[in-house]
Amino acid sequence: MIVIGGGLAGLAAGVALAESGWRVRLFEQRPFLGGRATSYVLPDGEHVDNCQHVTLGCCTNLEDFYRRIGAVGKIKFFDRLLFLDPQGRRGVMQAGFLPAPFHLTGSFAAFGLLNLLDKLSIARAMLDILQTQGNPADLQEKGGISMLEWLRRRGQTKRAVERFWRVVLVSALDEELDRTDARFGVDVFWKAFLSSSTGYRMIRFDEGREESADAYILAVPHTALAELLPQSVKQSDPSLANLDKIKVAPITGVHFWFDRPVMKEPFVTLLDTTTQWIFNKTALYGRDSNGTANTVPAGQYLQLVISASYDLLQKPRQEIIDLCLGEVRKALPAARNAELLKATVIKEAAATFSPEPGVNRWRPRQQTSVPRLFLAGDWTETGWPATMEGAVRSGYLAAEALLRSEATPREFLQPDLPPDGFIAMWLGSNPSLRFPGSVS
């Protein structure tokens, strides 16, 4: 069988089918695998990530894929998130000793970058997610509602929206709150933060010839698929006729190399700035910018990430560098005297599909109406936003669909993280409240 596209979706489908005894041929147009979750070497020899990729403990299929390919040991978990505001004030979130959903309660109560009113409004909305097990009634409204509208209905304060909901969700979903379907926003909190105490843990990573096969999985981005498919195929399957309705959202990565260390933490979140995250790549790579082991690093390589970066797309690169450098120097005092040796800006205009309200109705299933033609990709119907987890899920779903059509069914999709702590007890004592997909 043939897989076209060597991103996580194509790789996950290929691995699953190879394990099922199929001979898989994978075609990738670029000279390396990984798709959007890749890294490469600049002309000067510097190794850069396309973008820092972050995932959460609730991404069970991604973890399963890493296990299958023997890479699970390369994933780093972090339990602590540091927030900095422009005035230099700090806030920390980390798991305490309380069981889920109260594992973050201690650090949330002490979090100095929000006031009591902000926290109470957030707690109210969280309680709603908890009581409805991630399914508040207004998520079912026809056409979907935006996350901003969902928050407005729950009386969130301006600061709670800007310093909490926006910080988490714009990074997680690569879209502004007014353009995000509340379904995706609520899912982030239900799956990642509330139902399990480990769900929020962060990981890093890092011609003209013809070919034929018994079956095909097209695992390219939807924008590429629309161009790849002949008009006749698009017309034969209505779900392929609406690919152009799935919009895309940008992410900008800014890479700075300083002559000396300017931060100790592996990563920080900035509040009220254009820059959303600063990743200490020197610490995360475990070596300095020259590639030598960094017991005493000479310089420091930082990567800044700005999701939903619509405003930056038209800006000249130097303007972006100046803006972000100013923010870094404000947030990290040690950067004020450090020399910026070089800087790169990577604008990904189509980083992810936009999770705008109602987008799920345009996402096709992995099985098409064309015999032996299957789709995979983070943009296909997975229920997940554009993430590495969504891509792997789509690959597994495509492999399952293919095996079903051959009457040799096999399951690859992993269950969600089981709820733990009080949530598990609560669900256990209310059998009618068990949510689908739970393995508890």
Ligand SMILES: Cc1cc2nc3c(=O)[nH]c(=O)nc-3n(C[C@H](O)[C@H](O)[C@H](O)COP(=O)(O)OP(=O)(O)OC[C@H]3O[C@@H](n4cnc5c(N)ncnc54)[C@H](O)[C@@H]3O)c2cc1C
């Ligand atoms: C800047 C950036 C930051 C991100 N950050 C995160 C993050 O922190 N956490 C997270 O979970 N997700 C993140 N994502 C999203 C994540 O990278 C994607 O959801 C995921 O990698 C998509 O995988 P995929 O296999 O569906 O698609 P892709 O990775 O796009 O793979 C498709 C492959 O098909 C190939 N292809 C296209 N056309 C053809 C053709 N005609 N012939 C052969 N091959 C072809 C492409 O070269 C590519 O390798 C980020 C994405 C970007 C761009």
